[in-house]
Amino acid sequence: MQLDDLYRRVIMDHYKNPRNRGTLDEESVTINLNNPTCGDRISLQLQVVEGKVTNAKFSGEGCSISMSSASMMTEAVKGKTFDEALEMAEKFSALMKGEPVEFDEYEELDALSGVNKFPARIKCATLAWNALRKGIEQQQESH
Numbered sequence: 001m002q003l004d005d006l007y008r009r010v011i012m013d014h015y016k017n018p019r020n021r022g023t024l025d026e027e028s029v030t031i032n033l034n035n036p037t038c039g040d041r042i043s044l045q046l047q048v049v050e051g052k053v054t055n056a057k058f059s060g061e062g063c064s065i066s067m068s069s070a071s072m073m074t075e076a077v078k079g080k081t082f083d084e085a086l087e088m089a090e091k092f093s094a095l096m097k098g099e100p101v102e103f104d105e106y107e108e109l110d111a112l113s114g115v116n117k118f119p120a121r122i123k124c125a126t127l128a129w130n131a132l133r134k135g136i137e138q139q140q141e142s143h
Contacts, residue, residue: 010111015064020057020074028055029139031131035123040066044074044131048139053077053085058128065121069112070128076106082136089129096122 024045034041040062047055056074060067073092077085092109095101098116103109115125 007111010108011064011068014068014071018071022057024057029135031135033127033131035127040124040127042070042127042131046135052081063124066124066127069125072108073128089133092129096126
């Protein structure tokens with residue numbers, strides 16, 4: 001099996017079986033974003049305790065890239081401090097620019113590396129990560 005096939009399978013698995021899809025009952029930070037170019041939209045909820053993302057869920061509609069990215073992102077940031085989550089978001093942005101990046105703890109994000117070959121799809125992949133950044137900024141400003 002070639003790497004591209006493996007990556008496609010990982011993306012489709014997250015699209016068909018999204019992790020952390022739904023809403024949080026607990027008090028949480030909620031961020032709603034959309035990508036007007038393609039119609040993708042996401043509602044991200046972050047449960048935060050003492051500057052750490054203890055839980056993350058998302059809902060919304062979109063293409064396989066945006067929904068897979070949201071699924072992977074919510075898995076990757078659970079248990080991370082704000083700084084660690086923002087560092088992951090920066091790495092993901094670099095990945096979308098075609099820069100070599102390694103995700104030590106959550107390698108499945110590498111499956112989205114091919115998206116950078118399709119500039120119109122980069123916004124799909126980064127939608128959830130932009131919501132994460134906005135949520136962290138919102139939380140930091142309120143405390």
